[in-house]
Amino acid sequence: MHTISCMIPIYIYMGFLLLASSTILVASQTIVENLPGYPGPLPFKLETGYIGVGEEEAVQLFYYFVESEGNPDEDPLIIWLAGGPGCGTLRAFFYEIGPMRIRYGSYMDNVPALELDPNSWTKVANVIYLDAPTLTGYSYTKTPETMFSSDISSATQTAEFLRKFVKSHPKFLKNPMYVTGISYSGIIIPIITEELYKGNEEGLEPVVNIQGYMGGNPLTDKTGDINSRLEYAYRMAFISRELYEATKTNCHGDYAEVDSNDLLCMSHIDEVNKRVEGINIQQILDPDCDPATNLVRSENPIISGNRKSLRSINPMKMLPEQSFHKDTFCRGDYYNYATLWANDENVIKALNVRKGTVKEWLLCNLDMKYNYGKPSMPLYEFNVDSSVVYHEKLSKRKCRALIFSGDHDMMVPHVGTHNWISSLNLTITESNWDAWYSNGQNAGYKTTYARDNYSLVFATVKGAGHTAPEFKPEECFHMVKRWFANRPI
Numbered sequence: 001m002h003t004i005s006c007m008i009p010i011y012i013y014m015g016f017l018l019l020a021s022s023t024i025l026v027a028s029q030t031i032v033e034n035l036p037g038y039p040g041p042l043p044f045k046l047e048t049g050y051i052g053v054g055e056e057e058a059v060q061l062f063y064y065f066v067e068s069e070g071n072p073d074e075d076p077l078i079i080w081l082a083g084g085p086g087c088g089t090l091r092a093f094f095y096e097i098g099p100m101r102i103r104y105g106s107y108m109d110n111v112p113a114l115e116l117d118p119n120s121w122t123k124v125a126n127v128i129y130l131d132a133p134t135l136t137g138y139s140y141t142k143t144p145e146t147m148f149s150s151d152i153s154s155a156t157q158t159a160e161f162l163r164k165f166v167k168s169h170p171k172f173l174k175n176p177m178y179v180t181g182i183s184y185s186g187i188i189i190p191i192i193t194e195e196l197y198k199g200n201e202e203g204l205e206p207v208v209n210i211q212g213y214m215g216g217n218p219l220t221d222k223t224g225d226i227n228s229r230l231e232y233a234y235r236m237a238f239i240s241r242e243l244y245e246a247t248k249t250n251c252h253g254d255y256a257e258v259d260s261n262d263l264l265c266m267s268h269i270d271e272v273n274k275r276v277e278g279i280n281i282q283q284i285l286d287p288d289c290d291p292a293t294n295l296v297r298s299e300n301p302i303i304s305g306n307r308k309s310l311r312s313i314n315p316m317k318m319l320p321e322q323s324f325h326k327d328t329f330c331r332g333d334y335y336n337y338a339t340l341w342a343n344d345e346n347v348i349k350a351l352n353v354r355k356g357t358v359k360e361w362l363l364c365n366l367d368m369k370y371n372y373g374k375p376s377m378p379l380y381e382f383n384v385d386s387s388v389v390y391h392e393k394l395s396k397r398k399c400r401a402l403i404f405s406g407d408h409d410m411m412v413p414h415v416g417t418h419n420w421i422s423s424l425n426l427t428i429t430e431s432n433w434d435a436w437y438s439n440g441q442n443a444g445y446k447t448t449y450a451r452d453n454y455s456l457v458f459a460t461v462k463g464a465g466h467t468a469p470e471f472k473p474e475e476c477f478h479m480v481k482r483w484f485a486n487r488p489i
């Protein structure tokens with residue numbers, strides 16, 4: 001057995017062992033009836049498992065699948081991708097779209113206690129939570145060549161995963177399928193969706209009932225999205241009109257890749273950065289717990305708040321009530337509970353994670369994390385700069401799209417998202433920046449677009465940060481419930 005743990009310290013490579021024993025890895029689906037931290041049997045149907053993709057199925061993608069608690073026969077089948085790239089999908093499972101939440105301050109079975117999420121999307125959809133690309137969450141690879149992923153390879157593998165998933169779950173072949181996710185997934189969601197349509201045309205089996213896609217604060221046009229932070233900073237009153245206009249003029253609209261010899265532009269960027277440097281760009285109202293995330297620093301983490309591995313934390317020091325009421329509430333602290341839970345031996349056993357495949361579960365694998373301006377990370381190549389062209393392709397199909405933006409996110413601001421949507425030249429239909437409601441209250445603004453058999457809804461989520469459902473779970477739940485039911489949101 002080789003170990004290449006010198007290269008990638010967090011994973012032990014066990015390829016040959018697994019290849020040699022691959023014949024015994026037949027049972028790759030497990031029905032999970034109990035989870036450590038939750039009292040009694042789960043009131044929803046949870047399955048976990050692996051599906052092998054790529055050459056010789058060397059990439060083993062781990063998933064959690066929760067059957068709809070509404071009408072599983074007819075509700076949509078959605079796949080949720082967590083972004084990063086490299087973030088485990090458990091993040092969505094606990095913090096974004098349900099079905100469970102962590103009860104901060106309570107422990108059970110030696111792990112953080114869990115409770116049901118009343119706004120779980122699993123009430124209206126069959127949800128696959130996928131750890132993708134490989135080496136994310138509990139996913140692993142059997143050969144060294146397949147450890148490295150890219151935007152394109154990740155999209156191709158996820159499309160393959162989905163086709164294989166419905167093949168092994170034929171009950172869901174006819175349910176409308178949507179590709180969904182958040183943040184960095186915005187780059188690959190439209191690529192996966194287009195591949196599924198194309199695969200159907202090319203005769204791949206089984207034919208999947210792909211109907212569309214959804215993205216939350218989706219990174220899409222990397223340069224355009226980051227450039228839009230300047231206008232966002234102005235609109236949110238972080239910089240003056242004069243500074244905004246002077247910066248725009250002197251930098252000619254390009255702030256993401258400023259030529260450092262352009263002193264005039266640089267001096268304006270410095271002035272802007274001075275004013276935004278204390279702002280938490282994931283949720284501008286939250287305290288800034290991360291290192292300065294300025295407008296145009298090369299450090300532009302799309303997902304942050306997960307710098308520490310579990311090893312550097314003493315679990316006994318995680319005093320939740322205290323952190324709840326601390327003056328500086330740090331959302332990142334909460335993510336450590338997932339890490340604590342996911343690395344517990346009994347949890348790993350309950351989820352039927354294959355022994356020895358993942359040495360330590362990480363919220364996000366930092367060897368893949370997106371870094372603006374870098375072409376790659378040790379385990380990932382960023383080979384798609386913009387996925388707008390895929391939205392364009394999809395706009396010629398029979399396809400539905402929902403794009404939502406927490407309007408308090410300065411990481412992938414709604415300003416940039418609205419810009420690329422406008423660039424598609426779709427026709428605005430019934431709503432043009434009209435309010436939408438949740439519990440009778442204004443929950444944000446929506447614009448509806450169409451071209452032939454394509455429709456797109458763009459919605460802001462008022463007050464939400466980068467991962468909108470994490471900040472406004474009830475509003476987001478109402479929004480998707482209506483969208484899945486083909487109703488106006």
Ligand SMILES: *[C@@H]1O[C@H](CO)[C@@H](O)[C@H](O)[C@H]1NC(C)=O
Nearest residue numbers: 388389392422423424425426
């Ligand atoms: C949208 O319209 C503009 C202006 O007419 C044009 O330059 C651009 O190519 C169009 N984009 C698409 C995607 O059709």
Ligand SMILES: *[C@@H]1O[C@H](CO)[C@@H](O)[C@H](O)[C@H]1NC(C)=O
Nearest residue numbers: 395396397398451452453454
């Ligand atoms: C829209 O879909 C209908 C029904 O599938 C089809 O007949 C029509 O050609 C499509 N229109 C365009 C412009 O693609």
